[in-house]
Amino acid sequence: MTDTRIEPAATAPELIRNFCIIAHIDHGKSTLADRMLQLTGVVEARQMKAQYLDRMDIERERGITIKSQAVRMPWQVEGAPYALNMIDTPGHVDFSYEVSRSLAACEGAILLVDAAQGIEAQTLANLYLAMENDLTIIPVLNKIDLPSAEPERYAAELAQLIGCEVDDVLRVSGKTGEGVDALLDRVVRDIPAPVGDADAPTRAMIFDSVYDTYRGVVTYVRVVDGSLKPRERITMMSTLASHDLLEIGVISPEPKPSKGLGVGEVGYLITGVKDVRQSKVGDTVTLAGRRAQQSLGGYRDPRPMVYSGLFPVDGSDFPVLRDALDKLQLNDASLVFEPESSVALGFGFRCGYLGLLHLEIVRDRLEREFGLDLISTAPNVVYEVEMEDRKVYTVTNPSEFPSGKISEVREPVVAASILVPSEFIGTVMELCQERRGIMGTMNYLSETRVEMHYTLPLAEVVFDFFDQLKSRTRGYGSLDYEPAGEQAADLVKVDILLQGEQVDAFSAIVHKDKAYAYGVMMVGKLKNLIDRQQFEIPVQAAIGARIIARETIRAIRKDVLAKCYGGDISRKRKLLEKQKAGKKRMKNIGSVEVPPEAFIAALSTADDGSDKGKKK
């Protein structure tokens, strides 16, 4: 039963409030959003699935939000009805571009901080972005019901950060619902209504697009000027591609078709396209019949930061993998891939990702949704290799690293900001030094919390930097980074050889000072991971023709069962069948049989050869 004054397509901009929630991964954003849905009556308590807005299984399991959505909620303040659009934003650094587009669709942001933990580096980064976008910030401390909450301390920190009074910091509990209605009142009171020209040519910004099996691509937009109505023909300003609007509506919290969307409104479009790349985040939607002159700006193509090879354990699954990647790409415009063939692993794909989390999510989804058993090679960044003859190669795969006379190798670097309690300054400095970091400035956020700035090679960050930071700072350290150009570095390619055969999947580009350690670690791991075979197998690491490390897997001498117990031949046959099935899965490097698990374990980032890369 909606008040007619706030019906979609007929709501005055003065009655609209668009906001998002900026929060760190586990600071309770989804729980707070759930509570808002309940309080505004959009979702009844008994229908409430915890974390209603996070749709995919993976998101629910990891407790994080990958894809943002926008929910329209009614709220009354002093008798007047308002339409609140809550735009959910991803929290992880891999998705910073998506965050920036979500912010651009809002006039205000709730800055949500765990009252027991304080603000984290990524939140700080997103807060800066929000303030850059001139958003009105409502500071909120969450989880005040926790015994370990320190609201006084963190309210002071927040007040200092955004320049408000300590008393302006709201205190809520998403879990109990305490303070949430006051927060909704504040949203209406403090956040400005959207402003736009209803008569100007239509301009709407795409802040998300999602592929739905039944509906095709669902595009989320924020109307800035003009309006959108069903059955109109729209044009994407970056590509000038035109489509018919099959359906337009708002989410509340399920999609509800509407008569259209007016100035300041947020909703979804369905045009029947099947590929999210035709509906790009950041693009401007206009009308084909009356095109806007200028797009809203801020659009850029997604740019992969990290590459890794993906190979099916069973070579015959290659077509399944190709179809699966095609399908995932429908939903993930930032995933890029091209076929790759590896001597060791057969046919697969070289995939580009926004970052490591993105990589893990893609791999998880491929294994879970498509039933694939996959090997992913160690992630690497993009290198520029300049030869003495001035030719420049862009290397996204270590196996393509050119041989011959190289004059310079350049690698991408990032500007990292690390937030830690001050007692860990030394620890962080040590870690960054190990990772070839160059220290920049250091700011005290409060007496006990420090923000440290470093320039680090991206390659050092994508490996296991974040895990190390977390473990060495007992979980208190947080990290944010952004690309900061490239630098020349003393980098070499280390190859791994099994019985003299190079295993392309294990080649890595590493800093010269770390090449020996890398070689020793890899041959050591492989020695333990590869079963003894009927012949001796040398395992070597080499830079070019120079061997830098060597281990030997001795030949097996006994592989026979003593007897069949009481004529139990079935048992022996089943064992044989099992062994034969296992043999089929083996990858053959020359005549050496390597179990797929060895690739997974050897390529995982853990130094001890344990299977940490596969955290599930």
Place this chain on the structure above:
Amino acid sequence: MPAPASSPAPASSLVERDFGVYIHVPFCRVRCGYCDFNTYAPSEVGGATREGYVSSALAEMALAGSVMAGDGRAASTVFFGGGTPTMLDAAALSSLLDGVRTTWGLARGAEVTTEANPDSVTRESLATLASSGFTRVSFGMQSAVPHVLATLERTHEPENVGRAVEWAREAGLSVSLDLIYGTPGESLSDWEASLDTAIALEPDHISAYALVIEPGTRMGAQLRRGQIEAVDLDTQADMYELAEERLAAAGYAWYEVSNWARTPAQVCRHNVAYWRSQDWWGIGPGAHSYLGPRVGASGEELSAERWWNVKHPRAYSDRLAAGESPEAEREPLTAEDLALESVMLRLRLAEGMPVGDLPERRPAEVARLVAEGLLDGRAALAGTLLLTLKGRLLADAAVRALT
């Protein structure tokens, strides 16, 4: 077990395989720490008595007789295994052998073996066995070294073995000794001592089995807790090679990976029948049976199948007392299964197998196995797949390569 035939029919002429009977006696005085077999110490039997066992086994034979009515084959081998068959007295063993005679008949020159603990036989009991038709006895010697026997929890006195062998020979029985190598704590020279002791007793046949520590056994638990340390595969390989060297020097020829005999006549025919996929009926709790492809009573083709009985002696006798089959489970075997098993089993024999009997021709694999020294090159050229000494130790790898 297969359903009894409705009417006897002369269908057996089509079956050219030998037929053997295995009789499982599930009793031991104590259970050894490594033992994974279906056997029960007196405290574990749960009310099943030895007398009860004998009548149950005879009841199963009667049932088997009706199922195989019309088959017509007499048993060419009978093997009493366990457990410790000699936990039954000689009279009981003889009555079981009589049951075989009544049910199937004993072929001329049939081999009749019983396993025996050197401690649980007497001069008299062995003589009784011989006179009632037993031809062969296989003593569980395992080791001649006290600390190895202690680890194995074997209770017999090492010196009793020589006495038992003497008595058996006096009774006219062919004698085999079973040895185990690779016991935790056993050194190569311990093993050498056991081999020498066994050879000095001049048995007709020697088996040498590598100890396999199964997870469900007491020894498996000790291993898991780190109380004992398994002998590594390389040492086991050394021990096997030493066995081959000593036994060959003493005139014993290997005929199967774990078995050596002084003359071809002293080969354990029952054992070889398993490796050649002959037919056998297993009597007793947990016993396995196998009947290959054959023609049924009314001329229908029956596919090969294997089945096994319920494990516990109590459940076994309850079934038979109720007139029911003691079968626990059965497995029909496809032509592919049989082809795979055939390679798996026959490759272990010193007679080898014809290259043409492989399920599919694998010339490249055969050549590779010859090159790697697992298969005998001359024999391969002559059309026979024959394992070398190195190949015997890697037989499972060879089978995987060839199937």
